[in-house]
Amino acid sequence: MNRLRAVVPSFALAWALFALATLSPRIVAGFGSGPALLEQPWFTHFVGKSTLAILALAAMAAAGGPWRDWGFRAPANPRWRFSALRGCLLGAAATILLIVSPAQGMTWIRDLGLPGIVLWIWLHSSFTEELFVRGWFQHFVRPASRRPLEFGSWSLSPEVVLSGVLFGSMHLTILAWGADWWTVAIIVPATTLLGLCAAEDRARSGSLAPAVLSHVAFNLGGFLAGVAAAIAYVVATGQKPSF
Secondary structure (H helix, E strand, O other): OHHHHHHHHHHHHHHHHHHHHHHHHHHHHOOOOOHHHHOOHHHHHHHHHHHHHHHHHHHHHHHOOOHHHHOOOOOOOOOHHHHHHHHHHHHHHHHHHHHHOOOOOOHHHHHHHHHHHHHHHHHHHHHHHHHHHHHHHHHHOHHHOOOOEEEOOEEEOHHHHHHHHHHHHHHHHHHHHOOOHHHHHHHHHHHHHHHHHHHHHHHHHOOOHHHHHHHHHHHHHHHHHHHHHHHHHHHHHOOOOOO
16 A cells, blocks of 8 residues: 555646647647647647657656666667567557457548558657656656566566556546447557557666567558558458448
8 A cells, every 4th residue: 555655746747748749739739720730630649749758858857867767778688579479469459459349440540541540649659658668667667666566476667567557557548539338438448558668668778679679560560450450341341341
């Protein structure tokens, strides 16, 4: 219970910063062309995730300590292939579940077009989210959660678990984008698992790089699974898929 009391303020702070970043596109649009900017598919992604990165860097600077402790260092004993393969498989599994279930999926992402998806989702979002969750939060919460969580002979690092849970819970905001509950029920657990894997990469290597790779691989795997499913559908039915 004492350990829970120690980490709750950190978790609440992380969510407050994330909420501020999520609202930042509307705040910025208020000083510009208003609704016209919000109608641009790239604008919300660019401003929101850039603000998240700025807040993460500011929080790191405020907390102090060497920048290498926040993940800005060469990884120790990286498992590049394993991290990439694991991320790809998780992303592919999530996409397949979205296709075979009644989920409507995150249809608004298509408005970005393929170049926009690569730039804003695969690269920009992956790096900025990892900077916030695995860079700032995972190291920030560590002093309050040092003792491992033990389950018999199996133990988990608390900061890894908290990092994964924070990352998954952040994706509840897709409800505000009009996602249905089927989509939420698939995306939140999938991103929580991704968060745990990326957090484990961060803890093992001491670096953000393997975590970013896992995240990018997740998005790439989801895309490739969608393309493969679409091709299979066309070959089998001769019709264009609706997903």
